[in-house]
Amino acid sequence: MTSTGRRVAEEPCENCLVGFGAEKIREDFPALQVKVHGKPLVYLDNAATTHKPQVVIDTLTRYYTEENSNVHRGVHLLSQIATQAYESGRTRVRQLLNAAHDREIIFTRGTTEGINLVAQSYGRSRLRAGDEVIISALEHHSNIVPWQMICDEKGAILRVIPMNDAGELLLEEYERLLGDRTKLVAVAYVSNALGTITPIREIIELAHRRGVPVLVDGAQATPHMPVDVRALDCDFYALSGHKLYGPTGIGVLYGKADLLEAMPPYQGGGDMISAVSFEKTVYNALPHKFEAGTPHIAGVIGLAAAIEYVERIGLRQIQAYEADLLAYGTELLSAVPGLRLIGTAKEKAGVLSFVLDGIHAHDVGTILDLEGVAVRAGHHCAMPVMKRFGLSATARASLAFYNTRADIDALVKAIHKAIEVFA
Ligand SMILES: Cc1ncc(COP(=O)(O)O)c(C=O)c1O
Secondary structure (H helix, E strand, O other): OOOOOOOHHHOOOOOOOOOOOHHHHHHHOHHHHOEEOOEEOEEOEOOOOOOOOHHHHHHHHHHHHHHOOOOOOOOOHHHHHHHHHHHHHHHHHHHHHOOOOHHHEEEEOOHHHHHHHHHHHHHHHHOOOOOEEEEEOOOOHHHOHHHHHHHHHHOOEEEEEOEOOOOOEOHHHHHHHOOOOEEEEEEEOEOOOOOEEOOHHHHHHHHHHOOOOEEEEOOOOOOOOOOOHHHHOOOEEEEEHHHHOOOOOOEEEEEOHHHHHHOOOOOOOOOOEEEEOOOOEEEOOOOHHHOOOOOOHHHHHHHHHHHHHHHHHOHHHHHHHHHHHHHHHHHHHHOOOOEEEEOOOOOEOOEEEEEEOOEOHHHHHHHHHHOOEEOEEEOOOOHHHHHHOOOOOEEEEEOOOOOOHHHHHHHHHHHHHHHHHOO
């Protein structure tokens, strides 16, 4: 059922590739109804952020209208209601990820903060001079810079798994990099710049054979496929709510309880303590130890509503539908003269990154915008990926389950327009 009460899974529709009605689902997203430059919006910038279904917007409004209060500290009714809603949001996330315990779910501002938390807490307490951290060539800056910062501080070394021309990680090279000095592996599940789905299970298994923990950057995976942190056996998993149809400013760090228990707090303040005196502070239990200060209560409640919405559609359905849409887009874009797809891995999710002969990506983005088609143009916070392909920028169309073949057709039409303008 959608927020408007329809059974999405059973509705026939023209654009429907795997049995759910994207056209109908679009009605749940008010932002998809707006016009840009007088044209209907074709929103293909979902890897940057997704639009919010009405049920998420209504949940936020209801919270601020009827329930607004601080959590964990009040005996009064509204505080109890807010605390209950906040903590049941944690349970909802735990279920989404199939984590074992609610206390393994830490609320953060987003993927970036989750990774920084692990770098500053786990990294600072475990890394010594000469130790090594392994990342990959396709990482977003937020899974590069936090590791550089802590490696610099500790005299540790950052190692990078290379990739081939399709944007696939080279597992043999990874195996060679793993060694006695490796203290942590941090790799994206899905690349935001290329769409590559990395062989994360193998990456985790190979690291675990050497007793090395693995952090998974799940920012781009969580919206597109079911994720099971226990089946993956990852040690940390970071995600962003705003890429999962939820509010901005809220994210999640999953960590195995034994690792989190042993880690020092990341920030100090209210809520993360159980007793404070000027002589000594006793830290709170998990997960509160890592949630200093008033949290983003509305964000958690909105994220829980988004997860419920997505789960009603079904992540398996979403995965199959988007795979079909991606294949359709790949076929159409490949046929455009002078267009080169960047990122042609066998396993991909949600991303069509491309360059056009003789036209800068920013110019492509501008012309597309005038046609109502929203894509991203630039380095996508992945400058090393651009460098690997000898580029400074690409144009990137990125998909969500509310996109349709008609959106892809509009994209292709607008690309032809750009070619015409710059001919
Ligand atoms: C793969 C990947 N990792 C991390 C991030 C950072 O996410 P946020 O800015 O929500 O913290 C992004 C955002 O685009 C991303 O695509």
